[in-house]
Each structure stands twice: as structure tokens, then as C-alpha cells.
Amino acid sequence: MADHFSDINVGEALVQDFVLSLKAYGSISKGDLVYLSNHTTGEIGAVSSATGTQVPVGQALKSASAGDYVPILVRGVAKVTASGSITLGTKVKSVAPGGSYVAASTAYAVTNCGIALQTLSNGDTGLIILTCGGN
Numbered sequence: 001m002a003d004h005f006s007d008i009n010v011g012e013a014l015v016q017d018f019v020l021s022l023k024a025y026g027s028i029s030k031g032d033l034v035y036l037s038n039h040t041t042g043e044i045g046a047v048s049s050a051t052g053t054q055v056p057v058g059q060a061l062k063s064a065s066a067g068d069y070v071p072i073l074v075r076g077v078a079k080v081t082a083s084g085s086i087t088l089g090t091k092v093k094s095v096a097p098g099g100s101y102v103a104a105s106t107a108y109a110v111t112n113c114g115i116a117l118q119t120l121s122n123g124d125t126g127l128i129i130l131t132c133g134g135n
Helices: none
Strands: 013-023 033-038 046-049 058-060 069-082 091-095 100-103 112-116 125-131
Touching: 013 046
Parallel strands: 069 100
Antiparallel strands: 013 069, 033 046, 033 058, 058 069, 069 125, 091 100, 091 112, 112 125
16 A cells, blocks of 8 residues: 555645535544535535435545534545555545545446546555536
């Protein structure tokens, strides 16, 4: 397992192009993809960790408990862990939950949510362009 970008940790962002502060509906771990899961009238929807077929809105930049506000990276450059081989420039999606990513051609239910900035082998860590909601 190789770390292809050691300046930041997994679940952190090198570039934060678009970040929202959203309320956690349940416990969320740093690096998890999250989806809009609950709505209270007069508030922006709360988020939960994506578990399979939900459309992710972004990646949690820190862990949070239910009711806490958590910064969500909607678009930017994030550090992730590869689960299988990922080729530079290909679309990626998350293996839900947990923050590891696979090539979009792999048979997982989660929506495509990024583009690989590096070629990664299984277990490697590296950078993707996170594009949740944009593809």
C-alpha cells in the first residue's frame, strides 16, 4: 500500500471548491460520503452516511454525532483510499460506507462521484476530484 500524496490525510481536502455545513442526522465518520436524508420544515436537509443506492451530496471533512453540524465537501480535491485498481483520469465511486473508492466500472450501487487524479492500486491512498451531484 502506497501513499501517493502524503501532505494530507485520508478524508481531508487539498482543494475545497464548495463546502456546505450541514446537520448530521446520525453519526458520520470523517471521509464518508453523505446524502440528504431528512428534512425539517424551514431548515436545509440533514445528512447521513451513504450506504448504497443514495445519491451523495459530498464527503464529510470531519466526524460528527447526530445533531452536530459537519463540513461537507461537495466539490474539490479529496484524499481517498483505493479499493481495487483505479486508473488516472477515470470516474470513481465510493464503496459505501467508509470512504474507500473504486473505479466507476466496478459493480457497486453508489453513484459516480469523482475523477482519479492518480493511478492507485488496492489499498493505496491518493487524490480524486470530488464532483458529487455533478455527474
